[in-house]
Amino acid sequence: MTSTTILYLIIGITVVGYLADQVLEYINLRAQRNDIPPDVAGFYNPEQYIKSLAYHREQTQFGFITSAFSIVLSLLMLLFGGFGWLDEVLRPYFQQEIWRALAFFGVLAIVSDVITLPFQWYATFVIEEKYGFNKTILKTFVTDKLKGYVLSAILGGALLALLIFLIQQIGPGFWIWFGVIAALVVLLINMFYTSLLLPLFNKLTPLPDGELKTAIEAFAKDVSFPLDNIFVMDGSKRSKKANAFFSGIGKKKKIVLYDTLISNHTTEELVAVLAHEVGHFKKKHIIFGYILSVVQIFFMLWVLSLIVYNEQVSFALGGTKMALHLNLLAFTILFSPVSGVTGLLMSIYSRKNEFEADTYAKETYDGQALANALKKLSVDSLSNLFPHPAYVFFHYSHPPLLQRLKALS
């Protein structure tokens, strides 16, 4: 393929992906309904419900603006060879390919973050604020950003440098070596997420003594889940939205409950939510999820090995010489239709897991308590009650509330 054909392919994939996303957002917005389903009627007051519709509408419309902005920017960069130009600018300062690749992606990451900063700020301090969710103060917003920068510079930088090194030193077989390393890194992140990464951003404390702990102790003993792995997180530092999640593999497994969840739910509802999370563990969702992502990583790296040495790809992005980082960037776009499909399959798998974890909570504890907790969570986060089925199919990692309630009853 010539560089021009590759450029057209890249532009085509970018535009089609953008249009498909926008159509989905649009039909999802059109699917809004004003009636409150009888299942949840007792939980919503009509005023709140109207508010949830407005919240969803405003988020979608804001999404239209940010996506339009970013597609225009991407197309300009592609059409005018902006990426090749950046490579050219960096060349005299960074002779070594590894350092130039780090500088290249570093500049792109910082510039795109700075350009989109007003949008991020608006989303948190205007939209979330308006609907009463936001509790982030400017200081948290700024320190989150800085910590995020440092973390991605260290982790992302190390992985990128290693990838470039292996591509140069090993040749086309690099994908097996890097695949093994990436699989290990994902495993380590999974294992240490709650003990090393999360504490950088949030405070985790063991569940305090009291009625809730006693109730959880009784349940945990029933299903033989170690209790010392349950933590409370100060989610209220950023948002009023509540959540709970399971994380980790083997001895490092932990369940984290947001403080916002605890303050808004009865003891029975909280144990039911916890039972759902234990269900994810008992049904081995974490292990299988990990295996699936490792398979994906290997497949992606193998495809990368087919195009990463092709100089036409660098020329397509406006480069005058072959550059591995230009090829890596082009690859992320060329591969996006495939990752779209694998993402879709992962969402289907994840929705199936949610039903299974719900069933587990129903069988081992109390389906009605879980149903009530799900309703409350849905009301409190103003979540969309009537998402379009196509939108759910492509985007939802959790089944919509009404489907879960139906399955629970």
Ligand SMILES: [Zn+2]
């Ligand atoms: Zn779940």
